[in-house]
Amino acid sequence: xxxxxxxxxxxxxxxxxxxxxxxxxxxxxxxxxxxxxxxxxxxxxxxxxxxxxxxxxxxxxxxxxxxxxxxxxxxxxxxxxxxxxxxxxxxxxxxxxxxxxxxxxxxxxxxxxxxxxxxxxxxxxxxxxxxxxxxxxxxxxxxxxxxxxxxxxxxxxxxxxxxxxxxxxxxxxxxxxxxxxxxxxxxxxxxxxxxxxxxxxxxxxxxxxxxxxxxxxxxxxxxxxxxxxxxxxxxxxxxxxxxxxxxxxxxxxxxxxxxxxxxxxxxxxx
Amino acid sequence: xxxxxxxxxxxxxxxxxxxxxxxxxxxxxxxxxxxxxxxxxxxxxxxxxxxxxxxxxxxxxxxxxxxxxxxxxxxxxxxxxxxxxxxxxxxxxxxxxxxxxxxxxxxxxxxxxxxxxxxxxxxxxxxxxxxxxxxxxxxxxxxxxxxxxxxxxxxxxxxxxxxxxxxxxxxxxxxxxxxxxxxxxxxxxxxxxxxxxxxxxxxxxxxxxxxxxxxxxxxxxxxxxxxxxxxxxxxxxxxxxxxxxxxxxxxxxxxxxxxxxxxxxxxxxxxxxxxxxxxxxx
Numbered sequence: 001x002x003x004x005x006x007x008x009x010x011x012x013x014x015x016x017x018x019x020x021x022x023x024x025x026x027x028x029x030x031x032x033x034x035x036x037x038x039x040x041x042x043x044x045x046x047x048x049x050x051x052x053x054x055x056x057x058x059x060x061x062x063x064x065x066x067x068x069x070x071x072x073x074x075x076x077x078x079x080x081x082x083x084x085x086x087x088x089x090x091x092x093x094x095x096x097x098x099x100x101x102x103x104x105x106x107x108x109x110x111x112x113x114x115x116x117x118x119x120x121x122x123x124x125x126x127x128x129x130x131x132x133x134x135x136x137x138x139x140x141x142x143x144x145x146x147x148x149x150x151x152x153x154x155x156x157x158x159x160x161x162x163x164x165x166x167x168x169x170x171x172x173x174x175x176x177x178x179x180x181x182x183x184x185x186x187x188x189x190x191x192x193x194x195x196x197x198x199x200x201x202x203x204x205x206x207x208x209x210x211x212x213x214x215x216x217x218x219x220x221x222x223x224x225x226x227x228x229x230x231x232x233x234x235x236x237x238x239x240x241x242x243x244x245x246x247x248x249x250x251x252x253x254x255x256x257x258x259x260x261x262x263x264x265x266x267x268x269x270x
Numbered sequence: 271x272x273x274x275x276x277x278x279x280x281x282x283x284x285x286x287x288x289x290x291x292x293x294x295x296x297x298x299x300x301x302x303x304x305x306x307x308x309x310x311x312x313x314x315x316x317x318x319x320x321x322x323x324x325x326x327x328x329x330x331x332x333x334x335x336x337x338x339x340x341x342x343x344x345x346x347x348x349x350x351x352x353x354x355x356x357x358x359x360x361x362x363x364x365x366x367x368x369x370x371x372x373x374x375x376x377x378x379x380x381x382x383x384x385x386x387x388x389x390x391x392x393x394x395x396x397x398x399x400x401x402x403x404x405x406x407x408x409x410x411x412x413x414x415x416x417x418x419x420x421x422x423x424x425x426x427x428x429x430x431x432x433x434x435x436x437x438x439x440x441x442x443x444x445x446x447x448x449x450x451x452x453x454x455x456x457x458x459x460x461x462x463x464x465x466x467x468x469x470x471x472x473x474x475x476x477x478x479x480x481x482x483x484x485x486x487x488x489x490x491x492x493x494x495x496x497x498x499x500x501x502x503x504x505x506x507x508x509x510x511x512x513x514x515x516x517x518x519x520x521x522x523x524x525x526x527x528x529x530x531x532x533x534x535x536x537x538x539x540x541x542x543x544x545x546x547x548x549x550x551x552x
Contacts, residue, residue, distance in 0.1 A: 217325065249484035252387070255445040255453070260484065261386035 001209050003164050005171030009044065012156045016048035019154045020129050022267060027128035029055040031115050031149075032076055032083075033186055034068030036178055037133040037157055039075055040165050043172040044156055045131055051080035055128050058085045059115045061092055068186070071178060078175070084122070088114045108187025112148025120151075129153045137162040137201060140208055141234070142241020143185065143193065150244060161205040199230055207234045271407055271518055274304040275491045275502075277510040279480025282316030283326060289314065289335055292350060295511065296342050302513050306407060307348040310438050310478035310491075311379075311415050312363065314352040317440040318482040323393045327355035330366065330373055343368035347406060349476075351414065351438055354378065356395075363394045365412050365438055367405065375403040379414035380423070387442065387485065388416075402430030408518060415439040418461060418475070428469035429536045433496075433521045435465060439477045443488030443507070451506035455490040459500070467498025470524045470531060472516060479507050496524040 020028060028045045032038045045054045056076040060069040069085070076083040091114050092107070101107060123130050132152025134144050136159050144150040157165055162183065169179050183193040183201065194200050207226055210216045211234075216224075221231050247259060256262050276295045281287045292309060299307040311317065314335075315326050330336055339350065347369040354364035354376065363379040378397025382390035400423055402411045411427030411434070418424065418437035427435055443452025458475060466473040473494040478487045491504040493514055504510040525531050 215324075246483075249481075251481065251484050252442055252444060252486050253446055257387075257444075257484075261444075263386075 001161065001163060001205060003160070003167050005168045008160070008164075008168055009047070009172060012044050013048040016045055016131065016154070016156055020049065023129060023153075025127065025129040027053045027055060027126060028131050029057065029119060029123050029126060029128035030131040030133060031119055032056040032058050032072040033133075034058075034071035034075070034178070035181065035186070036162075036169055036174070036183060037135055037165055038072075039174045039178045040169045040172060041131055041133045041156060042075065042079060042081060043169075043174060046079045046081060052082070054079075054081045055122065055126055056081040056083045057115075057119060057122060058083065059088050059118060060085070061111055062087070062089045068184075071175075071181075075175065075178065086118055088118070104188040108185070108191075109145045109148060111187070112145035112185075116148050116151045123153075131156060132158070134158060135160055135162050135165050137205055137208060139245060140212060140241075141197070141204070141237040142244045143197070143237070144244065145185075146244050149185075161208060162201040163205045198233070203230060204234060207231055208238075211235065211238075271306070272302070272304045272513065272515050273474060273493060274299045274302070274307045274514075275474070275476045275493070275504060275510070275512040276307060276309050276313075277477065277479055277489050277491045277504045277508075277512065278310065278313065279478060279487070279509055280310075280313050280316045282318060282482055283322045284316070285314060285326060285328075285335060288316070289339070292339060292348075293342070296346060296348060298511065299348075299513075300346050304346060304513060306405075307346060308436060308438060308474055308476040309348065309350045310476050310487075311365070311440040312351040312353065313438070313478070314350055316482060317478070317487070318485065319353065320389075320393060323353055323361050324355075324359075327353040327361050329355050330364075330376060336366070336373065340368055340372050344371045349412065349436055349438060351440075353394075360395050361393065362397060363390065363414060364397075365414050365436075367403070367410070367412060369405060374405065375401065375412070377401070377412035377414065379417055381416040381420050383416040387444075390416075400426040400430070402427050402432040405434075408433040408521070410434040410436060413437040415441055419457070421461070421465070424461075424465040424469055424471075424473075428465075428471060428531070429534060429539075432469075432471055433518070434472045434474065435469070437462075437473065437475045439475065441477050441488055442485040451490060452486075452488045455488050455506065458490065459492060462492055462494045463498050463500070466494035466496060468530060470496040470521065470528070472496060472518075472521070477504075479509055496521045 058069055058072045119130050130153045132155035135157045138144045184191045210221045250259050252260050349367050351365050354362045356362050365377045366373045367375040380397040382394050384391035402409045409431045411432035413423050443454050445453030462473045462475050476491045477489055479489040480487055489507050493502045495501050502514040504512045
């Protein structure tokens, strides 16, 4: 699971640069939460495009995430990114005043989609391509909001496990307080991914690596001493979130159908 | 002889669930004194398996699920489809003929469609042969889906002495017009009609129904007699249990009036093929 961070940095900065130029974009835009993934993505983007071409949107809800927003701001300033802070509280509060909801997960999802909606709006206003910040661990577990934080134009960190993003972060001199911060999806104040999942990312990534990269069956993973309960949970989360990793199914009717047998590369005509 | 076609919709990736479907249909068929019951391609696993192929594969010599099914074949014969791990890491799209308490023959799909919406070669190895094998009902050959759309497959079974050709399939429908059902269904019937007429065999085609990732399996299973006549047909896209009496004497009757089988010259075909293949160039 160890990466060569120098090589990965080179690869991902090239990717970002090449993708943007293919689609005729000079600028990239991303949501900066004050957490690890968006910090690493911002560093990569700044190196790939030049900090003046990276727009960081900081989208806090009320004061709940005051410290995170502050960290995000410092991070963006440190890198020299164009930064905008937009408080999403008025939109969220208006909606939930009209349609009250107790579930903090649903509220959190709504916030994630509000942020997505602002990102897409600013993407068009600024002609800047949206960089996603979902890592491989989140994508496999489905630990993200569909059409929320999972929505983006390109996703540079999508094939790095959380613990590998952390390795890259150290190499890229992301401030220590961000690296050491408890990972949170930011769905509500004080939320912690690891306590919500009931497992540390170190443990999760080890199991994911065995199952996904090494293609080991549940039986084989168990025989290596990983606890039954953990493996069960992780494999269950992967299976239960398949829909988040696909476009919606289209019922095949005609002789040629989008997604079935109308097949062109993403990079067609670029 | 009584034949039944189970035009079912297996649950993708769920062996236990699909085993239960098989057991239910076998019981149902036994009640109706069916001699031979046919399930569609990959009936025990579902079709769009992709990376699940290697997780759901069964080893016929030792697998308890297949043993259980074999145990149910003492007073009825049936054909079911599954993923076979033939050798370590070699996964095949297979059809098993269950009869007299055991698996009496396995056909491994040879033609794996990999074009348009299909990507079987990405996940499966290819079978190597077409066999006509003995059954309680006479010499029989099995084909899986795209095998059947290559006329040489049926030809080889015919030359090998087959009197019954069983084609199981998971064929998605494609193309519509103002006809009811999918346009692609006609293609299967055309082959069924041609093969049954000119090879003078019964052709039993069992397709599946249901959706997988938007692919809609078209149904339209059928039986043709050795004179090229359609004798039974299942509906489009709906689950169905088709039971039909056939008369094996019809094989003799049609072959007496038009002796295609007697007059066939496989050795000439073979020599011609050798010459053609020897001339192949890149």
